[in-house]
Amino acid sequence: MNSINKIYLNIAQIQKIVSSDLENVNNIIIENIGNEVPMISELSQHILASGGKRIRPIITLLTSKLCDYKGENHLSLAACIEFIHTATLLHDDVIDESKLRRGVATANDLFGNKTSVLVGDFLFSRSFELMVANGSKRILEVLSSTSSTIAKGEVLQLSTINNCSTSEETYINIIKSKTASLFGAAAEISAILSEKNKNIQNALLTYGQKLGIAFQLTDDALDYIGSESLGKDIGDDFKEGKITLPIIICLRNANKEEILFWNKTIEDLKQTDQDLTKALSLIKKHQAIEETLSLANQYCSEAINALDVFPHSETKLALESLAKLAVNRVK
Amino acid sequence: MNSINKIYLNIAQIQKIVSSDLENVNNIIIENIGNEVPMISELSQHILASGGKRIRPIITLLTSKLCDYKGENHLSLAACIEFIHTATLLHDDVIDESKLRRGVATANDLFGNKTSVLVGDFLFSRSFELMVANGSKRILEVLSSTSSTIAKGEVLQLSTINNCSTSEETYINIIKSKTASLFGAAAEISAILSEKNKNIQNALLTYGQKLGIAFQLTDDALDYIGSESLGKDIGDDFKEGKITLPIIICLRNANKEEILFWNKTIEDLKQTDQDLTKALSLIKKHQAIEETLSLANQYCSEAINALDVFPHSETKLALESLAKLAVNRVK
Numbered sequence: 134m135n136s137i138n139k140i141y142l143n144i145a146q147i148q149k150i151v152s153s154d155l156e157n158v159n160n161i162i163i164e165n166i167g168n169e170v171p172m173i174s175e176l177s178q179h180i181l182a183s184g185g186k187r188i189r190p191i192i193t194l195l196t197s198k199l200c201d202y203k204g205e206n207h208l209s210l211a212a213c214i215e216f217i218h219t220a221t222l223l224h225d226d227v228i229d230e231s232k233l234r235r236g237v238a239t240a241n242d243l244f245g246n247k248t249s250v251l252v253g254d255f256l257f258s259r260s261f262e263l264m265v266a267n268g269s270k271r272i273l274e275v276l277s278s279t280s281s282t283i284a285k286g287e288v289l290q291l292s293t294i295n296n297c298s299t300s301e302e303t304y305i306n307i308i309k310s311k312t313a314s315l316f317g318a319a320a321e322i323s324a325i326l327s328e329k330n331k332n333i334q335n336a337l338l339t340y341g342q343k344l345g346i347a348f349q350l351t352d353d354a355l356d357y358i359g360s361e362s363l364g365k366d367i368g369d370d371f372k373e374g375k376i377t378l379p380i381i382i383c384l385r386n387a388n389k390e391e392i393l394f395w396n397k398t399i400e401d402l403k404q405t406d407q408d409l410t411k412a413l414s415l416i417k418k419h420q421a422i423e424e425t426l427s428l429a430n431q432y433c434s435e436a437i438n439a440l441d442v443f444p445h446s447e448t449k450l451a452l453e454s455l456a457k458l459a460v461n462r463v464k
Numbered sequence: 465m466n467s468i469n470k471i472y473l474n475i476a477q478i479q480k481i482v483s484s485d486l487e488n489v490n491n492i493i494i495e496n497i498g499n500e501v502p503m504i505s506e507l508s509q510h511i512l513a514s515g516g517k518r519i520r521p522i523i524t525l526l527t528s529k530l531c532d533y534k535g536e537n538h539l540s541l542a543a544c545i546e547f548i549h550t551a552t553l554l555h556d557d558v559i560d561e562s563k564l565r566r567g568v569a570t571a572n573d574l575f576g577n578k579t580s581v582l583v584g585d586f587l588f589s590r591s592f593e594l595m596v597a598n599g600s601k602r603i604l605e606v607l608s609s610t611s612s613t614i615a616k617g618e619v620l621q622l623s624t625i626n627n628c629s630t631s632e633e634t635y636i637n638i639i640k641s642k643t644a645s646l647f648g649a650a651a652e653i654s655a656i657l658s659e660k661n662k663n664i665q666n667a668l669l670t671y672g673q674k675l676g677i678a679f680q681l682t683d684d685a686l687d688y689i690g691s692e693s694l695g696k697d698i699g700d701d702f703k704e705g706k707i708t709l710p711i712i713i714c715l716r717n718a719n720k721e722e723i724l725f726w727n728k729t730i731e732d733l734k735q736t737d738q739d740l741t742k743a744l745s746l747i748k749k750h751q752a753i754e755e756t757l758s759l760a761n762q763y764c765s766e767a768i769n770a771l772d773v774f775p776h777s778e779t780k781l782a783l784e785s786l787a788k789l790a791v792n793r794v795k
Contacts, residue, residue, distance in 0.1 A: 170616050172623045224581050227558075247622055250555050250581055254588070255615035261592055261608040270596070273604070277592040284586035285501050291578055292503045 141454040144186060150451050151194040154208060158190050161212040165259050176252045181219055189214045192319040192344075192455065196337050199448045200327035207326055209267040213276070214319045216260035221283060221315075223253035272322050279318040286310025295374040295400050297392075301381050305346070308353075313345030336442045340452065343436035348459040350429035353377035354422050355462065357413060368409045374402045378428070382421040383412075391415060429460045472785040475517060481782050482525040485539060489521050492543040496590050507583045511550055520545045520650045523675075523786065527654035527668050529779045538657055540598040544607070545650045547591035552614060552646075554584035603653050610649040617641025626705040626731050628723075632712050636677070639684075644676030667773045671783065674767035679790040681760035684708035685753050686793065688744060699740045705733045709759070713752040714743075722746060760791045 148155060166177040190211035197207040227249050257280075264276050290307045293299040320341030324334040357379050359367035370377050376399065384395055394411065398404050416422060436456040443449050479486060497508040521542035528538040558580050588611075595607050621638045624630040651672030655665040688710050690698035701708050707730065715726055725742065729735050747753060767787040774780050 170619050170623070172619050173616065224585060227577065227581055246558065246577070248619070250558055251615060251618045251622060254555060255612060255619060257585070257588065258608065258611035258615050262605075262612055265601070265604040265608045273596040274593075277589065277596045280589035281586060281593055284582060284589050285504065287582045288501050288503050288579070288586060291582060292501070 139450075139453070141457045142451055143454075144458060147191065147195075147451045147454055147458075148187075150447060151191060151198065154194045154198075154211075155187065155191065157208045158187070158194070158211045158215070161209055161263075162215060165212065165216070165263065166256075170255075172248060173252055173255055176223075176248055177219070177256060180223065181215070185215075185219075187215060188348075188455065188459075189218050189315060189319045192316065192341060192452070193323055195448055195452050195455070196320045196323035196340075197326065199443055199446070199452065200323050200329055200333070200337075202323060202327040204326065206267040207323060209263050210272070210276075210322055210326070211319075213260045213263040213267070214315065216256045216263065217276075217280060217283070218315060220253040220257035220260065221287070221311075223249045223256070225287075227253075268322070269325065271325050275318050275322060275325065279314050282310045282314040286312075286314070290375070293376050295402060296376060297384055297395055297400050299376040299381065301378065301385075304376065304378055304381055308346055308349040309342065312349040312352075313342045316345030316348065317342035333442060336439050339439040340436050340456075343432045343439060344456045344459055347429045347432035347436060347456065350378060350425055350432065351460050351462055354379060354425040354429070357416055357422060368412070371398070371409055371412050372404065374399045378425045379416050379421040382424050383415050383419050386419045387415075426460065433457060433460045470781075470784070472788045473782055474785075475789060478522065478526075478782045478785055478789075479518075481778060482522060482529065485525045485529075485542075486518065486522065488539045489518070489525070489542045489546070492540055492594075493546060496543065496547070496594065497587075501586075503579060504583055504586055507554075507579055508550070508587060511554065512546070516546075518546060519679075519786065519790075520549050520646060523647065523650040523672060523783070524654055526779055526783050526786070527651045527671075528657065530774055530777070530783065531654050531658035531660055531664070531668075533654060533658040535657065537598040538654060540594050541603070541607075541653055541657070542650075544591045544594040544598070545646065547587045547594065548607075548611060548614070549646060551584040551588035551591065552618070552642075554580045554587070556618075558584075599653070600656065602656050606649050606653060606656065610645050613641045613645040617643075617645070621706070624707050626733060627707060628715055628726055628731050630707040630712065632709065632716075635707065635709055635712055639677055639680040640673065643680040644673045647676030647679065648673035664773060667770050670770040671767050671787075674763045674770060675787045675790055678760045678763035678767060678787065681709060681756055681763065682791050682793055685710060685756040685760070688747055688753060699743070702729070702740055702743050703735065705730045709756045710747050710752040713755050714746050714750050717750045718746075757791065764788060764791045 142150075162181055163178075166174050166181070168174045193207055193211040193214055227246050261277075264273055268276065286307050286309070289303075290311060293303060293307065317338045318341065320337040321334055324337045353370065356370045356377065357367065371380075380395070380399065383391070387395065394408075394415070398408050398412065433456045437453045440449055440452060473481075493512055494509075497505050497512070499505045524538055524542040524545055558577050592608075595604055599607065617638050617640070620634075621642060624634060624638065648669045649672065651668040652665055655668045684701065687701045687708065688698065702711075711726070711730065714722070718726060725739075725746070729739050729743065764787045768784045771780055771783060
């Protein structure tokens with residue numbers, strides 16, 4: 134089928150393909166949150182039940198299906214991936230002071246910094262218990278090293294905040310670490326579980342990583358477009374002085390006066406109410422969103438191409454569609 | 465030898481017994497911090513090199529020696545234990561806004577909340593990489609479940625803050641989880657590594673756990689005594705409204721006026737400059753420090769008794785001395 138004419142699936146159709154697995158994953162998540170410590174169950178349920186699309190566990194479920202995996206360990210490992218992701222979100226909330234995530238108040242707004250840090254730690258530990266119980270040594274290596282990579286990426290990102298000389302290369306390295314590594318692991322572990330050869334393992338790893346980069350690039354573009362349906366405010370990154378690709382593109386094309394503007398607003402974090410409007414106009418002037426989304430689309434194509442080693446199937450179409458959806462959230 | 469006449473070792477003598485192992489552990493720690501991300505190495509070195517006594521890794525080293533372990537995995541696992549502990553410290557700093565730890569400014573004071581959370585996450589992930597590389601499935605189970613237990617304890621503690629009705633039982637459960645579980649695991653893993661029977665595994669687990677409880681009880685007493693040599697301020701717990709045993713003892717013996725005082729200062733956190741002085745006088749009146757330390761001494765004895773299954777040796781004496789030191793920090 135020619136990819137131009139290909140009819141991709143929407144998220145509901147994708148979820149339907151793994152619906153019974155996904156239900157099992159949700160049950161494992163609820164079970165592992167437990168109800169021993171009320172503060173943990175309250176906060177975890179708030180964040181884990183607040184409408185996340187479970188994209189990462191769905192990747193594990195779909196890729197396991199693609200590899201014709203016959204066991205049940207993929208279910209707990211998919212839950213484990215979601216736990217790692219949720220722990221990162223909770224710790225990100227502490228960090229970013231973001232006011233809106235997924236259209237609801239962040240956990241941090243409702244529960245405070247302390248609880249977010251500690252419940253994040255709990256979910257993170259729980260993810261390790263799940264992987265120890267369900268993963269081979271090789272899977273444990275992949276997931277524990279992924280966790281380190283995520284943390285390294287988050288710290289690296291923190292050290293580039295307010296730094297206008299951050300290069301595109303550094304930025305791409307950060308999003309590879311903090312976002313794409315977990316997407317990559319979510320896909321790779323299915324091939325390991327199913328005892329597929331290195332070629333297949335690498336294909337799925339590449340699929341996940343490229344999709345993850347495309348996903349984060351789109352996220353960073355969305356920060357300057359806003360999305361009511363995704364409940365995103367405009368300009369959170371700008372207000373924090375966080376350097377993402379749209380700003381890097383503007384800086385690359387900036388004239389002297391614009392450089393002074395970015396130095397004042399991003400490096401010195403001296404911002405007036407009008408500065409976001411000015412930033413948005415510069416982003417428009419330099420077509421920074423278009424360029425960011427175009428790069429996201431390139432990574433999306435590379436993700437889809439990585440699946441070439443698999444014959445056509447409904448499951449493969451679902452994975453291709455998921456990659457398309459990662460860059461088509463701009464509504 | 466009669467325990468009354470026994471001459472215990474000091475910390476320098478204890479460290480000397482495992483000095484070459486301890487040097488290896490320090491090298492593994494430095495190696496695993498790495499120097500890829502400057503912010504990570506800077507902060508980790510600050511906290512990991514700031515004069516901690518390495519009590520937890522020393523427990524792993526001594527108990528491995530006691531079990532006559534011939535391999536090398538205990539070195540990385542001891543480093544792993546110190547990483548978990550350090551991650552907890554970093555996240556605790558975010559939480560407790562403690563101004564002084566080990567006599568130097570906390571990492572949080574110097575580096576900020578965000579960095580403490582993220583570098584803590586990195587060290588925590590690194591600890592999992594170390595255990596995956598060096599631990600059997602059983603050791604991974606013990607250490608991952610210990611991490612969950614610590615996080616549960618921390619959240620439970622958070623939910624008792626400002627709550628004057630916290631019982632001694634709840635308090636003991638909290639310190640068992642947040643502190644004693646890691647001490648227990650530090651000792652237990654040596655028996656597992658050395659393939660000792662369940663009886664020996666349990667003896668070392670008990671030793672570590674009881675020592676950990678004694679250690680935390682002493683810490684909580686020290687909070688109201690202060691210790692220049694340990695660099696501890698007086699009354700940090702009181703200022704936060706944190707309920708520890710000295711306060712529970714005061715509440716148990718309080719008259720009506722005293723109950724009002726504790727409700728105002730701990731539950732409502734309405735404190736004047738004189739209130740700490742008043743709290744200290746009530747603690748004195750009800751002999752709350754003496755009672756707390758007496759309980760610590762009981763747990764210390766239970767820790768030492770747990771070692772009865774081992775014949776006398778210099779290593780055993782070192783472990784007994786470590787337990788004694790945990791409760792004899794009151795200087």
